[in-house]
Amino acid sequence: MNKTIAVIGAGSWGTALAIHLAAKHSVNLWSHNKEHVAEMRALRLNERFLPETPFPDSISLFEDFNETVINADIILIATPSTAFNEMLQKLQKLQLPKLPPVVSATKGLDHSTNGFLSDTFYQTFPNANFTVLSGPSFAKEVAKLYPTAIAIAGKNELELEAVIPYFHHDNMRVYGNLDIKGVQLAGAYKNVIAIATGISDGLGFGANARAALITRGLAEMTRLGIALQGDPETFKGLAGLGDLVLTATDNQSRNRRFGLYLGQGLKTNEAFEEVGQVVEGANIVKNIYELGETMGIDLPIAQQVYKILHKNVLPNTSLRQLLSREQKIE
Ligand SMILES: NC(=O)c1ccc[n+]([C@@H]2O[C@H](COP(=O)([O-])OP(=O)(O)OC[C@H]3O[C@@H](n4cnc5c(N)ncnc54)[C@H](O)[C@@H]3O)[C@@H](O)[C@H]2O)c1
Numbered sequence: 001m002n003k004t005i006a007v008i009g010a011g012s013w014g015t016a017l018a019i020h021l022a023a024k025h026s027v028n029l030w031s032h033n034k035e036h037v038a039e040m041r042a043l044r045l046n047e048r049f050l051p052e053t054p055f056p057d058s059i060s061l062f063e064d065f066n067e068t069v070i071n072a073d074i075i076l077i078a079t080p081s082t083a084f085n086e087m088l089q090k091l092q093k094l095q096l097p098k099l100p101p102v103v104s105a106t107k108g109l110d111h112s113t114n115g116f117l118s119d120t121f122y123q124t125f126p127n128a129n130f131t132v133l134s135g136p137s138f139a140k141e142v143a144k145l146y147p148t149a150i151a152i153a154g155k156n157e158l159e160l161e162a163v164i165p166y167f168h169h170d171n172m173r174v175y176g177n178l179d180i181k182g183v184q185l186a187g188a189y190k191n192v193i194a195i196a197t198g199i200s201d202g203l204g205f206g207a208n209a210r211a212a213l214i215t216r217g218l219a220e221m222t223r224l225g226i227a228l229q230g231d232p233e234t235f236k237g238l239a240g241l242g243d244l245v246l247t248a249t250d251n252q253s254r255n256r257r258f259g260l261y262l263g264q265g266l267k268t269n270e271a272f273e274e275v276g277q278v279v280e281g282a283n284i285v286k287n288i289y290e291l292g293e294t295m296g297i298d299l300p301i302a303q304q305v306y307k308i309l310h311k312n313v314l315p316n317t318s319l320r321q322l323l324s325r326e327q328k329i330e
């Protein structure tokens with residue numbers, strides 16, 4: 001089957017997935033930045049975000065949103081979470097007679113509601129097929145076609161069957177998942193824990209502290225996830241533990257690197273500048289903190305990351321506060 005896939009967002013993730021999908025399909029890759037589109041057309045490469053992997057011939061570059069999606073068999077949104085809503089508005093404006101299945105590869109929450117991006121999507125398109133792609137997957141490795149396993153989550157098996165075959169081929173193995181809320185919460189939360197382990201490593205706290213943050217981070221992610229109607233099993237799977245371990249331990253992660261810079265003494269704005277790409281954990285830690293407060297759920301690691309980023313608490317003070325909390329049963 002040679003189908004057409006519209007990829008919305010030409011950062012590192014949209015581009016990597018475009019390269020993977022282009023092995024079997026035609027891909028329309030869209031960026032909101034006209035100069036970036038011209039550059040990618042000329043170079044047949046996304047030099048800004050993924051400079052090591054040239055485009056196969058089956059990728060076409062688009063600056064016009066309408067042209068990108070009008071004949072697409074599926075639409076993949078791969079923008080940062082801050083732009084997700086804007087992409088839905090663009091899709092709505094098109095008034096397509098029937099929206100093709102939409103897959104979100106964005107890892108985050110809705111910043112204005114603290115809610116799931118899927119809820120925002122269903123409010124705009126109540127009857128459309130919407131699924132979420134998540135799991136341990138660095139863009140650079142996907143673009144180089146290294147072996148990768150991910151999860152795609154949706155409301156029911158029919159919706160999953162309509163999209164999984166587009167992604168499940170060559171070096172990518174896809175597991176279907178029916179817990180769309182848990183998968184999203186895990187994909188967002190692991191970014192915050194990766195910032196915390198980065199900070200801890202930047203401070204030189206060592207391997208014991210890193211393992212403790214990952215394990216206790218998984219516990220608090222699971223606690224919030226269950227309270228938000230996620231399935232506890234999800235947090236042990238690819239979108240949970242899998243992505244948490246990847247992001248919290250490998251320096252390809254922007255969230256982890258951002259934390260490392262903070263731990264080494266850089267100010268927040270300096271750390272953002274050094275990373276130079278999206279840091280979703282920093283985008284959403286306030287949402288997670290507010291969810292914990294309003295729902296009365298203890299999220300100690302996220303609380304400390306929130307205080308470092310939003311209340312000017314020093315990383316060293318903050319992480320030591322984690323250790324000095326009252327003794328409890330695991
Ligand atoms: N890079 C990865 O390894 C990876 C893997 C899995 C998931 N993700 C997720 O994918 C999403 C995108 O991340 P990325 O790695 O591609 O980020 P990136 O920093 O590499 O690129 C961001 C892209 O978004 C574009 N953008 C910014 N504002 C926009 C707007 N208002 N409208 C349209 N486009 C806009 C930028 O021009 C840029 O092309 C994030 O939620 C991230 O967590 C990334």
Ligand SMILES: O=P(O)(O)OC[C@H](O)CO
Nearest residue numbers: 135136137138253254255
């Ligand atoms: O670079 P990060 O920290 O945004 O992580 C990228 C992916 O989410 C890893 O699965």
